[in-house]
Amino acid sequence: MRIAVIGASGRMGKNLIIAAHEAEGVSLGAAIVKAGSSLVGADAGEIAGIGKLGVVAVASLADCVADFDVLIDFTTPALTLENAAFCAQHNKAIVVGTTGLNDDEKAALTSFSEQAPVVFAPNMSIGVNLTLKLLATAAEILGDDYDVEIVEAHHRHKVDSPSGTALRMGEVVADALGRDLKECAVYGREGQTGARTQKEIGFETIRAGDVVGEHSVWFATEGERIEIVHKASSRMTFAKGAVRAANWLSGKPAAMYDMQDVLNLK
Numbered sequence: 539m540r541i542a543v544i545g546a547s548g549r550m551g552k553n554l555i556i557a558a559h560e561a562e563g564v565s566l567g568a569a570i571v572k573a574g575s576s577l578v579g580a581d582a583g584e585i586a587g588i589g590k591l592g593v594v595a596v597a598s599l600a601d602c603v604a605d606f607d608v609l610i611d612f613t614t615p616a617l618t619l620e621n622a623a624f625c626a627q628h629n630k631a632i633v634v635g636t637t638g639l640n641d642d643e644k645a646a647l648t649s650f651s652e653q654a655p656v657v658f659a660p661n662m663s664i665g666v667n668l669t670l671k672l673l674a675t676a677a678e679i680l681g682d683d684y685d686v687e688i689v690e691a692h693h694r695h696k697v698d699s700p701s702g703t704a705l706r707m708g709e710v711v712a713d714a715l716g717r718d719l720k721e722c723a724v725y726g727r728e729g730q731t732g733a734r735t736q737k738e739i740g741f742e743t744i745r746a747g748d749v750v751g752e753h754s755v756w757f758a759t760e761g762e763r764i765e766i767v768h769k770a771s772s773r774m775t776f777a778k779g780a781v782r783a784a785n786w787l788s789g790k791p792a793a794m795y796d797m798q799d800v801l802n803l804k
């Protein structure tokens with residue numbers, strides 16, 4: 539599989555270039571940066587800080603359409619939808635790590651997956667995807683007696699909140715408890731909120747410094763508390779997962795997949 543990385547100069551983009559270069563069975567075919575960027579024409583390896591790779595950054599997907607089979611996109615919701623439309627039109631697979639998509643944007647992405655395969659997951663690490671399974675088991679066993687709270691921390695640059703991972707964790711727990719997250723989620727309490735209701739799932743967000751990504755799910759009742767915690771200490775864990783997803787997509791039919799499919803965790 540020849541991989542293209544869009545948003546190549548971003549925090550994830552640079553890690554994706556390295557992961558695509560280092561992984562077995564795939565190669566880096568293209569790198570795309572913003573039109574007008576001083577990095578158009580620069581070598582992708584130099585953008586990522588690993589020296590020349592012989593892949594020159596271009597300003598659009600149209601400029602490299604012949605050079606890749608699968609696009610990896612960790613950018614913004616609006617750009618991701620443009621890219622997914624392009625991939626659907628040109629019969630290219632796409633791996634989407636972008637978070638912060640609203641319901642309409644998720645529906646649009648799903649519609650593109652009818653034309654070409656899409657892997658879409660808010661977190662590509664093996665550890666978080668295992669954690670999702672642990673959360674479902676914990677919620678099924680603990681039931682409604684345990685209050686559920688989800689605490690997440692990320693770096694100061696992150697623009698969406700709560701994180702896509704925290705929201706997915708909330709969905710998994712809500713499903714296991716027979717609840718609808720849209721009805722039971724409570725975000726960032728403040729002021730005279732009243733006592734906690736039994737079935738709410740609370741979300742608390744920390745944005746500070748260079749935190750890569752930390753998620754802690756509490757199950758608390760009278761007398762005890764269980765915390766299921768995941769801490770990422772390097773973005774390379776997400777990048778390696780995305781490259782694994784890209785490789786896994788080889789020969790897959792058009793459909794919407796997630797990392798649970800890629801990792802055979804369903």
Ligand SMILES: NC(=O)C1=CN([C@@H]2O[C@H](COP(=O)(O)OP(=O)(O)OC[C@H]3O[C@@H](n4cnc5c(N)ncnc54)[C@H](OP(=O)(O)O)[C@@H]3O)[C@@H](O)[C@H]2O)C=CC1
Nearest residue numbers: 545547548549550572612613635636637659660661662776
């Ligand atoms: N699923 C997962 O495992 C993970 C998901 N993420 C998600 O990935 C996304 C990106 O995160 P991160 O790498 O930290 O963000 P960055 O802001 O560092 O990277 C985003 C990149 O997208 C580029 N970009 C934005 N708009 C355009 C445009 N119109 N045309 C071309 N390029 C554009 C930016 O270019 P420029 O720099 O020139 O503005 C930048 O290179 C976020 O949604 C984040 O939540 C992050 C980590 C893991």
Ligand SMILES: O=C(O)C1=N[C@H](C(=O)O)C[C@H](O)C1
Nearest residue numbers: 637660661696701702703751
């Ligand atoms: O923006 C980030 O950095 C991250 N975003 C993802 C999310 O929103 O869940 C995944 C990871 O925690 C890093």
